[in-house]
Amino acid sequence: MLKAVVFDLDGTLLDRDASLRRFLENQYYRLIHHLSHIPKGQYISRFIELDCKGYVWKDNVYQQLVQEFKVQGISWQDLLEDYIEEFQHSCIPFPNLISMLENLENNSIKLAMITNGKGQFQMDNIRGLGMEHYFDCILVSEQEGMKKPDPAIFHKALELLGVLPHEAMYIGDHPENDVKGAKSVGMVGVWKKNEAWECEDADFTIKDLGEIPLIVSGLQ
Known part of the structure; x- marks a missing residue:
C-alpha cells in the first residue's frame, strides 16, 4: 500500500526553464545600465547554454558571461548575488x-x-x-x-x-x-x-x- x-x-x-527565462529577462532590464550593449536575446540564450539545465553552478556561468560580453561596472559576483536573491521571485x-x-x-x-x-x-x-x-x-x-x-x-x-x-x-x-x-x-x-x-x-x-x-x- x-x-x-x-x-x-x-x-x-x-x-525551471520558464522560471529561468523570466528571471533572465527581469535581470537584464534590472541591470540594463551594465548590460545594454548585449542584445537581450543573446544574453538569455548564452546563459541558458552555459547553464546546462542547471547542472553548472552560476559562479562559472557569470564569470564566462562577463568575460565573453566584456561586462563593465558590475562584477560576476554581483550578478551571482542578484541571481541568488532574485530568482525566487520568478518561480x-x-x-x-x-x-x-x-x-x-x-x-x-x-x-x-x-x-x-x-x-x-x-x-x-x-x-x-x-x-x-x-x-x-x-x-x-x-x-x-x-x-x-x-x-x-x-x-x-x-x-x-x-x-x-x-x-x-x-x-x-x-x-x-x-x-x-x-x-x-x-x-x-x-x-x-x-x-x-x-x-x-x-x-x-x-x-x-x-x-x-x-x-x-x-x-x-
Whole structure:
C-alpha cells in the first residue's frame, strides 16, 4: 500500500526553464545600465547554454558571461548575488501543482522532497512556489552533505516519513538521479517526462502533475 510520495524540485514541480527565462529577462532590464550593449536575446540564450539545465553552478556561468560580453561596472559576483536573491521571485510552477498536492494531502499521503542544489537557494524557491507547508520533510543536498542518486539521501527521507521503500513513490525528471536512484532503494520510480532525456525503466511516466493522484489511487 502506498503511503508516501517524494518529489524532485527542478523540472518536476518547478518549471525551471520558464522560471529561468523570466528571471533572465527581469535581470537584464534590472541591470540594463551594465548590460545594454548585449542584445537581450543573446544574453538569455548564452546563459541558458552555459547553464546546462542547471547542472553548472552560476559562479562559472557569470564569470564566462562577463568575460565573453566584456561586462563593465558590475562584477560576476554581483550578478551571482542578484541571481541568488532574485530568482525566487520568478518561480513558475508546472500546471496543477497545488491541486495535486492538496489531493494527496487530503488522502492522507505523506509528502517529502529531495532536491540537489544549494540549501538556502532551493528553500527560497520552494517558498516562492507557495508549497513549503505541504511537505513533511524537505532534503536539500548541500544541507544534507549527500546528493541524488546516493541511496543514503533516499533512505533518510523514508526514515523521516516513517515508511518502507515499497510504500513510497518518487517522482522526478532525471532518469539517473531520480528514477534510477529511487528504484535502487526499492521505491516506485516515476519519470516526469521532458525533452532533455529518455527514460526506459520508470515504473510510470507522466506528462502532467495532475496524473499523479490517479497513479497513487491505483497503488492503494
